[in-house]
Amino acid sequence: MLDVLQAASDGLLFGATYALIGIGFTLVFGVMHKINMAYAAASVGGAYAGLLVLQVAAGAPPWLVFLAAFAAGGLLGWLVYLACFHFIPLANPLATLMSTVGMLLLIDEVIVHATEGMPLSYPAMFDDVMLRAGELTLRGDLLLVFGISVLAMIALLLLLYRTRLGLATRAVSQQPVAAQLCGIRLVRVNALTFVVTGLLGGLAGALIGASVGALSPLLTTPLTVKGLIVTVIGGLGSIPGAIIAGLLVGGFESVLQMFRGVTERDLYVMLLLFVFLIFRPGGIFAGSASRD
Amino acid sequence: MKKQLAFAIALAFAASGAMAQEKTIRISGFGAKSGPVRSFGVNSEAAMLAAADVINKAGGVKLADGSKAKIVVDFFDDRCNAEEGISVVRRIAGSDALVAVGPTCSNVAEPLFGILQKKVGDASDSGLQFPVFTDVAIKVGLARISEWAFRNVPNEMTMYSSVFYWLSTTRPDLKTVYGGVEEDFAHSRATWHVVMKNRAQANNFNVVGESKWLLADTNFATQVREMKKANADVIAISAHPFSMCGALKEMARQGVKPKVLVGLTSSSSLETLQGCAKQAQGMIIPTSFAPVNKDGKFAAQTTAKFKGAADLHSMAAWENMFILKNVMESEGITGKDLQGDRRKIRDGLAKLKTTAGLMGVTKRTDDREADKPYLFVQAKGNEWVVLHNPL
Numbered sequence: 001m002l003d004v005l006q007a008a009s010d011g012l013l014f015g016a017t018y019a020l021i022g023i024g025f026t027l028v029f030g031v032m033h034k035i036n037m038a039y040a041a042a043s044v045g046g047a048y049a050g051l052l053v054l055q056v057a058a059g060a061p062p063w064l065v066f067l068a069a070f071a072a073g074g075l076l077g078w079l080v081y082l083a084c085f086h087f088i089p090l091a092n093p094l095a096t097l098m099s100t101v102g103m104l105l106l107i108d109e110v111i112v113h114a115t116e117g118m119p120l121s122y123p124a125m126f127d128d129v130m131l132r133a134g135e136l137t138l139r140g141d142l143l144l145v146f147g148i149s150v151l152a153m154i155a156l157l158l159l160l161y162r163t164r165l166g167l168a169t170r171a172v173s174q175q176p177v178a179a180q181l182c183g184i185r186l187v188r189v190n191a192l193t194f195v196v197t198g199l200l201g202g203l204a205g206a207l208i209g210a211s212v213g214a215l216s217p218l219l220t221t222p223l224t225v226k227g228l229i230v231t232v233i234g235g236l237g238s239i240p241g242a243i244i245a246g247l248l249v250g251g252f253e254s255v256l257q258m259f260r261g262v263t264e265r266d267l268y269v270m271l272l273l274f275v276f277l278i279f280r281p282g283g284i285f286a287g288s289a290s291r292d
Numbered sequence: 293m294k295k296q297l298a299f300a301i302a303l304a305f306a307a308s309g310a311m312a313q314e315k316t317i318r319i320s321g322f323g324a325k326s327g328p329v330r331s332f333g334v335n336s337e338a339a340m341l342a343a344a345d346v347i348n349k350a351g352g353v354k355l356a357d358g359s360k361a362k363i364v365v366d367f368f369d370d371r372c373n374a375e376e377g378i379s380v381v382r383r384i385a386g387s388d389a390l391v392a393v394g395p396t397c398s399n400v401a402e403p404l405f406g407i408l409q410k411k412v413g414d415a416s417d418s419g420l421q422f423p424v425f426t427d428v429a430i431k432v433g434l435a436r437i438s439e440w441a442f443r444n445v446p447n448e449m450t451m452y453s454s455v456f457y458w459l460s461t462t463r464p465d466l467k468t469v470y471g472g473v474e475e476d477f478a479h480s481r482a483t484w485h486v487v488m489k490n491r492a493q494a495n496n497f498n499v500v501g502e503s504k505w506l507l508a509d510t511n512f513a514t515q516v517r518e519m520k521k522a523n524a525d526v527i528a529i530s531a532h533p534f535s536m537c538g539a540l541k542e543m544a545r546q547g548v549k550p551k552v553l554v555g556l557t558s559s560s561s562l563e564t565l566q567g568c569a570k571q572a573q574g575m576i577i578p579t580s581f582a583p584v585n586k587d588g589k590f591a592a593q594t595t596a597k598f599k600g601a602a603d604l605h606s607m608a609a610w611e612n613m614f615i616l617k618n619v620m621e622s623e624g625i626t627g628k629d630l631q632g633d634r635r636k637i638r639d640g641l642a643k644l645k646t647t648a649g650l651m652g653v654t655k656r657t658d659d660r661e662a663d664k665p666y667l668f669v670q671a672k673g674n675e676w677v678v679l680h681n682p683l
Contacts, residue, residue: 003517007513010513011511119567120567128545130546214537216567219508221508262504
């Protein structure tokens with residue numbers, strides 16, 4: 001029983017990294033009703049950019065690397081918007097999907113060429129801290145990721161519900177034409193949404209790098225898949241849903257891995273996704289009658 | 293002025309005439325130059341170019357008619373993808389290349405060797421009749437798939453047998469072994485299940501368990517917890533640098549400190565040290581290359597000029613070039629009959645009982661594999677240092 005609890009707590013804490021990626025996917029979908037497939041790759045790209053700090057100032061503290069990743073993520077978010085959305089006809093649902101898939105591959109390959117595909121060590125905060133709750137142990141760095149995820153959710157909710165930008169964002173997400181008639185600049189709101197999610201993505205990438213201890217281009221595809229699963233399970237457009245789904249997926253895969261082994265683990269995560277798609281297609285926070 | 297101009301033009305014509313007469317032999321390399329294992333392809337290409345440069349500066353390859361030909365190298369990216377690898381080799385076979393050197397990944401080599409003719413001279417087999425001389429893909433026993441397939445990769449069975457024998461004789465206090473394996477990569481999976489585990493047991497170690505993870509996994513908590521419970525004397529990790537570093541860092545967090553840590557052959561590289569030098573300290577890996585002698589140092593320095601790093605894989609590509617040069621000369625390549633010359637290369641490679649390698653003499657086996665000299669290296673600081681030479 002203790003093993004199950006330990007596996008569940010490990011997974012729940014690690015699920016915070018999935019939640020951070022899921023928030024980015026869900027926010028863009030909530031505002032533009034589009035999926036940004038390049039989000040996880042841009043997040044990892046931002047995290048890699050953060051490492052440049054160590055090249056300029058060797059021995060710089062990890063928080064400075066995270067800050068640089070945060071800023072680089074915002075810049076990458078804006079670039080993704082420009083390249084994949086700004087000049088692409090938004091009415092065509094496949095156009096932006098394909099442009100962001102292309103961007104995912106492009107970012108992936110840029111990282112590979114810049115690093116020769118080699119894994120790079122990533123600085124961590126509190127990685128040597130292990131909290132003990134009886135027989136259970138909790139990793140300090142993952143608790144930090146968890147705390148930052150919750151703070152990010154609160155900050156995003158405040159941004160959405162307590163600021164003029166948030167008001168404009170919600171207006172655009174609900175009625176883009178009416179929002180424009182009210183004087184809201186659609187392009188600006190969309191671009192800022194990408195910058196905000198990019199900032200969050202850069203931070204998420206850095207925290208993932210820190211929690212693994214290394215960054216590799218290998219991370220982009222699995223994080224994209226996990227981010228999408230979390231977004232669907234949490235409910236497209238729901239930020240609290242993304243957080244809860246991230247934790248759920250993390251805990252679920254960790255426990256299933258313990259019982260069924262690593263080779264079957266992802267099979268059950270996919271089954272969980274199918275269960276949601278069939279019985280609760282709108283995700284965790286959807287009304288029960290949302291199907292069809 | 294007119295005389296000088298006329299002289300220059302005449303010189304240019306003479307030079308172009310000489311250039312036109314220069315014979316060339318093409319050797320095509322292929323491997324991963326994109327994706328997470330890009331460094332393997334980059335290093336192999338650099339080593340091939342460097343070796344060709346050395347050969348060409350020494351006059352080139354002597355052909356059957358006594359004339360000399362320069363070696364031309366080109367390199368194709370197969371992205372570590374089986375379909376791409378097959379497509380690339382079909383393209384190379386359709387060119388004037390005499391032989392191909394590659395691929396990087398065992399999951400490419402296995403199906404690729406399957407499209408080659410199984411038995412030489414079998415008229416009923418329409419498989420590709422084209423020699424492939426592998427430098428990197430290391431999964432055990434692949435060359436036996438086709439008589440056109442040859443490999444110059446270390447024999448892991450021999451190397452790990454030697455590692456566990458050495459550990460059992462020098463450290464009698466070591467009794468138990470636990471494995472950590474990257475389960476979704478052909479090489480690492482085969483190395484644990486077929487080689488390491490088997491060789492440990494053959495040397496009287498008790499294998500007390502194994503933890504599995506995937507190449508792109510990010511969370512190793514459960515696996516390392518199993519490792520900790522087993523409390524083995526030796527932990528053998530058969531994984532590539534990214535997941536190995538993730539596992540090593542988790543081991544450090546959970547305080548898992550085996551008496552001896554053994555790693556996968558391919559991980560005795562710069563990648564591991566860039567990812568987790570601190571956690572990899574003391575790890576022992578058998579390898580078929582370390583720049584410990586004059587030839588090895590020269591090969592490493594020359595490859596560096598072509599922007600490549602010397603490791604057990606890229607130096608196999610370097611060796612392949614010199615082996616091929618010798619075979620071309622001993623078999624009397626004409627440079628005129630492409631398919632005939634390819635067959636001569638195949639037959640010449642098949643005849644070899646030994647080849648000269650950077651670390652000494654390599655034995656060739658009947659199933660077209662290599663039995664290369666090797667030594668044990670250990671992670672110390674930011675480099676791999678030679679720990680023991682068992683030969």
